[in-house]
Amino acid sequence: MFAINDVPHTRLNLLTGERVLVSPHRSKRPWQGQVEDLAPDNRPEYDPKCYLCPGNGRADGDQNPKYTEPFVFVNDFSALLKDSPDGQINVDNLLIAETERGICKVIAFSPRHDLTLPEMSIADLKLVVEVWKSEFQELAAIPWINYIQIFENKGAIMGCSNPHPHGQIWAQNTLPVEIEKEDQQQKIYFYKHGKSILSDYLDTELREKTRVIIDNEHFVALVPFWAAWPYETMIISKRQITNIAEFTEEECEDLAKTLKELTTRYDNIFNTSFPYSAGMHQAPVNLGEQAHWHWHMHFYPPLLRSATVKKFMVGYEMLANPQRDITAEMAAETIRNQSTIHYKEGAN
Amino acid sequence: MFAINDVPHTRLNLLTGERVLVSPHRSKRPWQGQVEDLAPDNRPEYDPKCYLCPGNGRADGDQNPKYTEPFVFVNDFSALLKDSPDGQINVDNLLIAETERGICKVIAFSPRHDLTLPEMSIADLKLVVEVWKSEFQELAAIPWINYIQIFENKGAIMGCSNPHPHGQIWAQNTLPVEIEKEDQQQKIYFYKHGKSILSDYLDTELREKTRVIIDNEHFVALVPFWAAWPYETMIISKRQITNIAEFTEEECEDLAKTLKELTTRYDNIFNTSFPYSAGMHQAPVNLGEQAHWHWHMHFYPPLLRSATVKKFMVGYEMLANPQRDITAEMAAETIRNQSTIHYKEGAN
Ligand SMILES: O=P(O)(O)O[C@H]1O[C@H](CO)[C@@H](O)[C@H](O)[C@H]1O
Ligand SMILES: O=P(O)(O)O[C@H]1O[C@H](CO)[C@@H](O)[C@H](O)[C@H]1O
Numbered sequence: 001m002f003a004i005n006d007v008p009h010t011r012l013n014l015l016t017g018e019r020v021l022v023s024p025h026r027s028k029r030p031w032q033g034q035v036e037d038l039a040p041d042n043r044p045e046y047d048p049k050c051y052l053c054p055g056n057g058r059a060d061g062d063q064n065p066k067y068t069e070p071f072v073f074v075n076d077f078s079a080l081l082k083d084s085p086d087g088q089i090n091v092d093n094l095l096i097a098e099t100e101r102g103i104c105k106v107i108a109f110s111p112r113h114d115l116t117l118p119e120m121s122i123a124d125l126k127l128v129v130e131v132w133k134s135e136f137q138e139l140a141a142i143p144w145i146n147y148i149q150i151f152e153n154k155g156a157i158m159g160c161s162n163p164h165p166h167g168q169i170w171a172q173n174t175l176p177v178e179i180e181k182e183d184q185q186q187k188i189y190f191y192k193h194g195k196s197i198l199s200d201y202l203d204t205e206l207r208e209k210t211r212v213i214i215d216n217e218h219f220v221a222l223v224p225f226w227a228a229w230p231y232e233t234m235i236i237s238k239r240q241i242t243n244i245a246e247f248t249e250e251e252c253e254d255l256a257k258t259l260k261e262l263t264t265r266y267d268n269i270f271n272t273s274f275p276y277s278a279g280m281h282q283a284p285v286n287l288g289e290q291a292h293w294h295w296h297m298h299f300y301p302p303l304l305r306s307a308t309v310k311k312f313m314v315g316y317e318m319l320a321n322p323q324r325d326i327t328a329e330m331a332a333e334t335i336r337n338q339s340t341i342h343y344k345e346g347a348n
Numbered sequence: 349m350f351a352i353n354d355v356p357h358t359r360l361n362l363l364t365g366e367r368v369l370v371s372p373h374r375s376k377r378p379w380q381g382q383v384e385d386l387a388p389d390n391r392p393e394y395d396p397k398c399y400l401c402p403g404n405g406r407a408d409g410d411q412n413p414k415y416t417e418p419f420v421f422v423n424d425f426s427a428l429l430k431d432s433p434d435g436q437i438n439v440d441n442l443l444i445a446e447t448e449r450g451i452c453k454v455i456a457f458s459p460r461h462d463l464t465l466p467e468m469s470i471a472d473l474k475l476v477v478e479v480w481k482s483e484f485q486e487l488a489a490i491p492w493i494n495y496i497q498i499f500e501n502k503g504a505i506m507g508c509s510n511p512h513p514h515g516q517i518w519a520q521n522t523l524p525v526e527i528e529k530e531d532q533q534q535k536i537y538f539y540k541h542g543k544s545i546l547s548d549y550l551d552t553e554l555r556e557k558t559r560v561i562i563d564n565e566h567f568v569a570l571v572p573f574w575a576a577w578p579y580e581t582m583i584i585s586k587r588q589i590t591n592i593a594e595f596t597e598e599e600c601e602d603l604a605k606t607l608k609e610l611t612t613r614y615d616n617i618f619n620t621s622f623p624y625s626a627g628m629h630q631a632p633v634n635l636g637e638q639a640h641w642h643w644h645m646h647f648y649p650p651l652l653r654s655a656t657v658k659k660f661m662v663g664y665e666m667l668a669n670p671q672r673d674i675t676a677e678m679a680a681e682t683i684r685n686q687s688t689i690h691y692k693e694g695a696n
Binding site for chain 1: 349350352355356357358359360362366367369370371373374376377378379380381382407425426427428429432433434435436437439440442443444445446447448449450495497499500501504505506507508509510516518522524525526527545548549551552556573625626627629646648660662663664666667668669670671673
């Protein structure tokens with residue numbers, strides 16, 4: 001044992017097998033570096049220039065329908081294409097490349113330009129979860145698709161180029177590197193213990209309680225012991241579900257509630273629309289038995305000290321090892337201390 | 349084979365064993381997202397408020413000497429500490445942590461507040477290389493140190509909190525995750541082929557030429573085939589040197605020249621002080637035989653489209669796989685097309 005809130009240490013990420021460096025004593029460091037612009041918080045319900053608003057035109061010339069529920073379309077600037085030809089390059093066994101096929105979609109979460117997830121009703125969030133589920137099912141039915149990444153980049157600081165609430169799905173024919181790692185780690189544990197690693201991890205976290213933020217009927221939201229980003233969290237399903245297609249109606253509703261509460265707490269930390277990249281990790285598709293997978297969703301928010309000062313994952317982190325200053329336990333306490341009523345509704 | 353400039357594909361990173369997704373067709377995408385502030389380009393030679401300038405006071409109360417050559421001191425806000433006690437945590441084999449010991453240093457590259465590496469003379473850059481070498485030797489002489497990361501965060505966008513030209517060294521008692529990966533990959537290749545993987549890779553690149561930027565007596569600078577950041581480059585020593593302590597006087601001088609030319613070309617791309625995180629990867633120390641290691645230096649610059657629009661490694665990239673739009677070959681051509689005379693001296 002050692003004083004976890006004082007001494008620099010590393011923690012093991014069970015899902016990747018990699019470590020994170022934690023420097024708790026360092027949070028007192030003054031900051032003279034880059035300060036971000038605050039996102040303006042007064043968007044109209046409808047923006048005639050937004051390519052995601054109902055009825056507006058898009059880059060490829062298409063026109064959005066006057067949708068009233070979540071609306072999905074193929075990304076006009078897809079990074080992956082459905083019709084890429086098969087092909088390999090191999091020069092001296094040193095320059096190795098292979099074509100990749102895929103489909104990239106965009107989901108407008110709401111027709112309202114001015115909302116974000118925490119500001120939507122649970123009923124409307126449930127519609128989003130149901131669209132994620134049906135899109136997953138539809139993409140998984142394509143035999144050459146092997147992995148489906150559902151995610152959201154929120155906030156300009158996270159590369160989001162349009163504030164209209166939306167997420168993305170990238171589906172492709174091989175397993176991305178982060179999925180390969182989680183696949184390996186989960187497989188090793190499952191075939192040794194006969195249970196998913198996240199089931200056992202949940203038991204430990206629910207007993208320790210220090211990192212748990214939300215614990216409802218079907219989901220737990222917590223700051224993982226090995227979190228790298230300051231306010232990183234994970235939502236884990238209590239039942240060992242391998243992918244979202246297995247969600248019951250009740251689980252869809254409960255995930256909607258969990259999302260609303262977690263993102264509301266996030267916004268309340270700095271009374272700002274809290275930026276993040278978030279996304280689900282779930283079992284590969286069309287690759288046989290995936291009993292070792294356990295559905296979960298990661299939130300990677302960059303803010304550290306205030307609404308305008310983020311954590312920089314740069315030199316040491318890029319070249320050597322992810323590093324954080326505040327501990328996972330401190331972060332969990334801060335998130336737990338927030339109101340579940342959004343600050344715009346007068347909670348803070 | 350396939351059309352590498354048209355078709356989405358993945359490329360294998362020989363040093364990590366991981367792949368990068370390349371989407372060449374996507375570079376036409378318009379950008380409506382975050383635009384960075386331009387760094388002001390009119391710093392004084394001496395700033396009385398800068399904690400790195402000669403003679404000024406620092407956070408811990410120390411006063412800098414009136415140094416005229418590169419100046420090194422222990423970071424006042426070190427992420428790693430020399431005297432961390434030994435300690436482990438293991439809860440249910442699921443929460444696993446261990447204390448980490450280390451030393452963090454800062455190197456002011458020059459007494460001049462207003463310079464950056466490309467604006468320094470080759471003679472002054474050689475002094476920097478020699479300090480890197482002597483610091484490495486000094487830290488490697490401490491028996492419990494096992495890895496030494498020499499790096500520079502340049503530019504506010506890369507989390508650099510002081511524009512005075514400086515870099516850092518973090519030395520520690522275990523191998524960081526990126527080093528573990530490179531160690532593995534290099535080891536496998538070396539014991540199979542009797543040569544370092546980067547020696548063979550260099551031969552292939554010097555034959556293909558499309559990704560090579562600088563080729564002088566002792567070093568090659570190139571855009572690696574598997575580059576993830578838009579203008580990512582690597583400097584590789586021609587001789588298979590395992591660490592900087594083995595550099596000859598001539599190699600120190602040649603690295604100084606290579607650094608000057610590469611960073612000048614970078615600045616000339618957008619006529620701006622080009623931000624990046626850069627650092628050397630070299631053999632672990634005090635861990636026995638390291639014959640498989642081959643010294644190299646990575647440059648990870650974030651800019652993509654202009655001096656103010658960067659590549660965002662966010663949702664898909666964080667959750668699934670690094671992704672880039674322009675190909676390594678396009679990037680190399682752009683860097684090669686730049687003048688070797690700095691734009692401030694009237695080259696562009
Ligand atoms: O040590 P500095 O320059 O204050 O801090 C900078 O570099 C460190 C090492 O890459 C990072 O951990 C910090 O996030 C970054 O802001
Ligand atoms: O697709 P978007 O929203 O235009 O782009 C954003 O998300 C992508 C997926 O994470 C990234 O590749 C881009 O760098 C980012 O700006």
